[in-house]
Structures are given as C-alpha cells and as structure tokens.
Amino acid sequence: MREIRLHNTLTGRVEPLNPVHPGEVRIYTCGPTVYASAHIGNFRTFVFQDILRRFLRLQGYRVMQVMNVTDVDDRIIHSAAAAGIGIREFTEKYIKAFLEDIDALHIEMPEELVRATDHIDDMVALIEKLQQKGLTYTSDGSIYYRISKFPDYGKLSKIDLTGIQAGARVDVDQYDKENARDFALWKAPKPGEHFWETRIGPGRPGWHIECSAMSMKYLGETLDIHTGGVDLAFPHHENEIAQSEAATGKPFVRMWLHAEHLIIEGQKMSKSLGNFYTLRDLFSKGHKPSTIRFLLLSVPYRRQLNFTEDGLTQARNSVERLRNFVARLKTEQFQAGSNLEVQKRIEQAESEFDAGLANDINTAIALASVFDMVRDVNTSMDRKAFLQQDAPRAIAAMERFDAILSLLADDDDEKLAKLGFSTRKARMPAAEIEALIAERQAAKKSRDFKRADEIRQKLADSGILLEDSKDGTVRWKYK
Ligand code: AMP
Ligand code: ZN
Secondary structure (H helix, E strand, C coil): CCCCEEEECCCCEEEECCCCCCCEEEEEECCCECCCCCEHHHHHHHHHHHHHHHHHHHCCCEEEEEEEEECCCHHHHHHHHHHCCCHHHHHHHHHHHHHHHHHHCCCCCCCEEEEHHHCHHHHHHHHHHHHHCCCEEEECCEEEECHHHCCCCCCCCCCCCCCCCCCCEECCCCCCHHHCCEEEEEECCCCCCCCEEECCEEEEECHHHHHHHHHHHHHCCCEEEEEEEHHHHHHHHHHHHHHHHHHHCCCCEEEEEEECCEEECCEECCCCCCCCCEHHHHHHCCCCHHHHHHHHHHCCCCCCEECCHHHHHHHHHHHHHHHHHHHHHHHCCCECCCCHHHHHHHHHHHHHHHHHHHECCCHHHHHHHHHHHHHHHHHHHHCCCCECCHHHHHHHHHHHHHHHHCCCCCCHHHHHHHCCCCCCCCCCCHHHHHHHHHHHHHHHHCCCHHHHHHHHHHHHHCCEEEEECCCCCEEEEEC
C-alpha cells in the first residue's frame, strides 16, 4: 500500500496514516446540525470527507465511517418550541433534505449515519463514568465537566489556559476560545423544553458528549481519523478529547483532520451571519450538482475556498471538458494498434493523481494531473498518434479518477428532477439518437441532404448537438 500522509491538527504535522486495525480506517465525521438546511460551506467539508474515504478505498483500505446527525442542541430545542412541535418532527424535514443533498452531490453514504437522540442511553452511561472518576460536578440540576481535572485540556486547539477561572462554566453549546470554561455534559430542563428522564436526572445532553459517546460506540475507544470543519476544533473537539480520554484512559483519536472554511466576500459562510447559499439556492439559479461538486473539491481542504460566480463558471467548463473527453474516446474511430508513448503518458497521470491525494488529499495536484493528461491525449488524437487500443486504456484511467471525483456520470438533470428543479422536457433516449444519426449518415451517403438536414434540426430541437469529425464519424451530446 502507498503511504498516505495527512495533516494532523493534534501534532501540527503532516504524518503517515497508521490505522489501529491494519487494512481498515475508522473515521468519525461531525455531521450536520439539523435545525436548518445545510449550506454549501457545510458541503465543502462533507465533500472533502467524501474524497478522503473514496481515496482510502481506492488504495485498498476498508473504510468504516460514522457520521452523526445532531438532532438535539440549543437551536433545535428553541426552534422546535417556537414552532410548537417535537424535536423529532422538527428535525425530520432537514434530515430528509440533507440526504437528498448528499445524493445530488454524489457524496457516498457513511457506513453509519447516527442520530444523537437515538443514543441518549450511551451518553448517560458515559457521563456516569465521568462522574465515577470525579471529573464532574452538578449545579442546578446540570452536570458540568471540570476541565481543571484534565491536564491535557487544550492540546488540540493549543489554547492558553492561564487565567481561566476554575469553576467558571458555560451552558451554551458553542463558545469561543476566550471562553474556555467548564462545559455542560447534561443540561437540566428549562420550562417548556424537551427533556429525557434518565438515571442522571431529567434533562438533555450537551452537544459535545454526543460525539464522544457515538464515535466510541461504533468505532472503538481509539479512532483513526476524526474530521470536521476548523470551527469545530475548539470547543467541540477539545471537549470530545477531554470526555473520551478521561473516561477510557486511552488516546481518543490518532489523527484530527480539519477542513478550512468556504468563504464568501472574505467571510465564513454561515447560518448565523446569514451570508449563505443552500444547494437548492444554487440549483434554482441554474447551477448543476456536478458543477458544485467540482468547485467544492477543487481547492485542497486545508486552503480556504473562496466562493464566486466565476468559480462556478470555471467548474462547469471543467466538468464538460472531462465528459467531452470521455465521449470522444468512446465515439471516435482510431487507427489499429497501440502507442506505448500514449500508454506511458496515461500511467504517469495515474501515478501523479495518486501521489497528489496521498500527500494530504491535495485535490489541486490530482486534478492538474487529470487535465494535463486530457490535454496531451487530445493532442495525440488530433495528430492521429492515438490508436485503437489506447482508447480502452484511457477510458479505464478516466474511470479510475472518477472513482474519487465522481463527475463523469451525466446525471445532473436526473438529480435536479428528483428535487423538482427540472424545467426541460424528457430527454431523447440515446438509442433513438444513435438511430437518427445512422439514418442521417445514410441520407448523406445517398446525397439526400434535405433529409440529413431535417434530422440534424430534429436533434437540435431535442437539445442534442452533433459534431461531425474529420474522419466522418459523428459525436453527439446533450446541450
Ligand atoms: P454544522 O451543521 O454547523 O454543525 O456544520 C457541519 C459541518 O460543516 C462541520 O464540520 C462544520 O465545521 C462545517 N462548516 C460549517 N461552516 C463551514 C464553512 N463555511 N466552510 C466549511 N465548512 C463549514
Ligand atoms: Zn461532533
């Protein structure tokens, strides 16, 4: 197996991946908080995680990925109460939308997608363990984690704890570094709030305990990889470490991977700032799922991704370029034989692609290797140096790249239609198009140019573009 190197926030270094169980990588990803639709900033992080898992699999690893759905937190409780419905009912529509969105973006389903509210017992058991170890205290029915009892507190986010007041605590799930405080593991119910009756009293879990409880339940006490956006390193992941390591006495996570933010006009895209687009906002403006996937994966995850209209246009063109290239490989007639130079060029691209991804999932290098190969192979086709047996080799390489990129399947309309965005008529099936092209060729041969033009027009009216190549063959594509 090729060595895979990843940037570990814990050590601040790029290190070789060394899974606990050889041949298998166990990954936990903090999933969406389902109080609103996810925005494309969130999907930047989810697409990165998708590329990571696809690459690990391509390299021969088994992948066990668990993603949580945070379906209880401060915002959910307040919004559900305001709407006068239960939290399960409130979150249901956002979970459904999330599943539809990840399907549209070709994000693979994790092996386990788990909901916090299905794991209250696991969280209670973990809190009890922390109580037995003397790491907690109770105040007004809420249970807090005493961070001064965990000497490693701050090791992930490198916060300076001097000057932090012992016993000062926070109740909100999210807070900034200046507010490092004892945090709530379990919150006493306030009037009208949703709560569970449990062994540790009535209440509801804090946000952080859910990820410690669910990750260790499914993946064991030491995970290989834990990922999320950079905003999660503090306090969320710091608190997960404090809870998990204090409970088990073992290292919780070997590698922490944090995706940089997607930004818009210099600011983090976020629900609270109100400067966000959901996927559906972009679909309704006519952007395709594959365009957005390309844009999100094109910038390596440790660089901020600046979201612009220009970027969308370029992404759209790039996807077209890849699809047209494969169409050309599949339809053009080449002379018999194979060209060793071409084959070597393809191999070089494959090896650069893998090397790029193995170097901390550098998608920019991986994409450059693909597009450079596309350019060179197109040139060799133009020069007639590309031969018949080179075609299956090039197609196989493109399919291998696509095991990671997942951009070639021309299913944008289908995905959009599923979400109710399709405005165009049903497409003419490929077989019918091929038959019409054959008829047009025959008409041209018998010099019936009128009929040939009629057919071209009919295809054009159905949104199909024809391209007559020099060798007499015809390529087509949907407009
Ligand atoms: P949330 O639903 O807010 O819990 O976020 C889900 C995931 O998206 C987390 O991993 C966040 O860190 C990540 N995230 C939130 N905003 C952004 C952004 N603007 N760019 C990239 N990732 C983000
Ligand atoms: Zn989490």
